[in-house]
Amino acid sequence: MTTTVAGRLPSDASASPGGTASLERGIGVIVPYDFALDRELWRWCPDVATLHLTRTPHVPLPVGLPQARAVRAPGAVVQATHDLSTPRPEVVAYACTSGSFVAGVDGEAALREALTEAGAPAAVTTSGAAVSALQTLGTSRVAVVTPYDETVTNSLSRFLTEAGLDVVASGHLGLAGEIWTVPERVTADLVRRTVAPDAEAVFVSCTNLRTYDLLAPLEAELGIPVLSANQVTLWAAMAALGLDARGEGQSLLVRGRPGPGTPRAATPVETP
Known part of the structure; x- marks a missing residue:
């Protein structure tokens, strides 16, 4: 005869054999329907944190301003x-x-507000995080690198300018899809060609562009911070929990450590 006993874990026990699940800090991540770099996001994630990803509904649009609005x-x-x-x-x-x-x-502020009104305890966005990261590092003159076309790239430059930054150079690949397939060497070469002598930092846009392994070598080569969309997103999310994202040799993660809270666009952040 088989006996079934129902019960529950003690209040101090974890669902995992090692007893660590109860210690994990959860981060929800909303990505576009075409996002293909889940594994890269995890590389910035410390062991104490865990990511829960979901995607927006599919829309039959190429990468561009209409898709961004969708x-x-x-x-x-x-x-x-x-x-x-x-x-x-x-x-x-x-x-x-x-x-x-x-x-x-x-619009970035309204997006964060929509997230919290929908139930998020705290909210960050990639573009808001980019502004906060650049401010935290004490940089104001930035070179922008994107995989987009010129129209979308110009929209990013306008956003950064509106947030109080000076875009001194920009370069783009002109792509309308499958951005995750761009070889890292192509992105690195575009950064080198785009960076201007008076740039204090470089921001590489698009969360679907692979960048983790490029940032530290490019910073060592160029002598200025090189930030990317996925990096600043995870940095801001971790900062909201009082945690540090991880990424060896990435200056933002060494120098840019704000206290607990949610970094916001166009809000000055004290430089450590």
Whole structure:
């Protein structure tokens, strides 16, 4: 005869054999439907944190301003936030650069507000995190590198300018899709060709562009901070929890350590 006994774990026990799950800090991540770099996001994640990803609904659009508006539409953002509610993340990161800069600084703030109104305990966006990261490092003159076309790249430059930064150079690849397939050497070469002598930092846009292994070598080569969309997103999400993202040799993660809280676009951050 088989006997079934129902019960529950003690209040101080974890669901995992090692007893670590109860110590994990949950981060919800909303990415566009075409996002393909889940593994790269995890590389910035310390052991104490865990990522819960969800995607916005598919829309049959190439990468461009219409697509950026579609993946930030209120219905898509609210539904994605609700989709993340079961694991109860402590912060939700909207991980799309174009979707968070296409409506300007006010639109980025409205996007964060939509996330919190939908139930996120705290919220960050990629574009807002980029501004906060550059401010935290004490930089104001930035070179911008993107995989987008000229129109989308110019929209990013306008957003950064509106946030109080000076875009001194920009370069783009002119792509309309499959950005995750861009070889790292192509991105690195574009950074080298774009950076201007008076640039204090470089920002590499698009969360679908592979960058983790490029940042430290490019910083050593160029002598200035080189930031990327996925890096600043995870940095901001971790900062909201009082944690440090990890990335050896990446200056933002060594020098840019704000206290607990949610970095916001166009809000000055004290430089350590």
